[in-house]
Amino acid sequence: MTPTDDAAATRLLDEYRRAGGNADTIADIGSQRSSAPAAIVLVAEWLAELEDRWPGPETEGRELARLSLVNGLNRKESRKTAAIPALISQFDHAKTTSSRVRWAAGNALYSIPAGKEYFEQLAVIAADRTFGADRQMVVDWLGKSRHPDAAAVAVAQLDDDTVAGHALDALSKLRAQGVSKQVEPFLTSKFPWYRRNAERIIRYDES
Template sequence: MGRLDKEKLIQEVREKGVEITNINDLMKINMKYRDLVPILLKHLNEVTDESDKEFIVRCLGVKGFVEAAKPLISEFYKSNNVSFKWAIGNSLSIIADEESLPEMIKIAQEKEHGIARQMIVDGLGAFKREDVKSVLVKLLNDDDVVGHAISGISKTGDKDLIKYIEPFITYKIKWIRNEARKAIKKLEKA
């Protein structure tokens, strides 16, 4: 198909009873528009242009749109475009699908995806599970995702993990030092 047929997408959305004035309104949808997920996934599957695909991926980044998680993971593996994969990871971190957690943990540890993994790593902390905590601590040794691993650890609420973050308050990169300080403060309050 190539490019996204925006008029067709708008029409299909309106047929579901959702009144939108333009295509960008789809970036503002929330859980009450869950019945739009199949429409968005259909268009994601039909479109080949990655900038259009990225737009759809970002629309699907809604907490609880769990039916989008598996198709997004599939898209992640099909692409070589780092920014597109990063957007997919961001949407997956927002969706936070427990059922897709094993695939997210797997992607987080696959170094060949480089910085495209960052938001998946960051989002793992929301699951607060021991296996996730272990992966996040291991990822502190991965330069592509270290800052996002620190952020993920801060979301676990586990004070015992502070000792793993402390060495990063003197890290060579300023934003990571700042992330470490912020994470320690957050965990101390947990």
């Protein structure tokens, strides 16, 4: 930990405790079973503004803090709060966010889940292949969004091996219609999960 890391970590923990959080270390922020509304707001603010509040390069300390903040927002109390934009911001290409942090942010957006009012932003992330497997759970989130354009975004990702299974899962959740032709190749996939979802999608499509 650098002196900057130490100072920022101390400030974060102090503010987190004053907001009603219970943590002895930065890692504890991400492992709480539940959080007070004020703590959710505080964690979201820190995550969205981390580069300003914890200046300098992405040190190991700041990356671990970023991951803990992301995990700290992955809870039902984050619904309809500033947590969602803060998590989406981790997919900003201008940030030096690691792959594991982006994946965790996507997983949080799926688990909370983000509301369909964020569909346009999340659809852009789901379709951005430069994010590779980091966007898997964002692609899967399309199935929870119930947005009328979600199926089209998911279908467009079926030829990307890094997210194809998650795209199938989304289409299954959506009970997508008119996609049998695109899904049929997965009926013989070596992955049982792919086969099951393909069968389910085709069954919905033909019903």
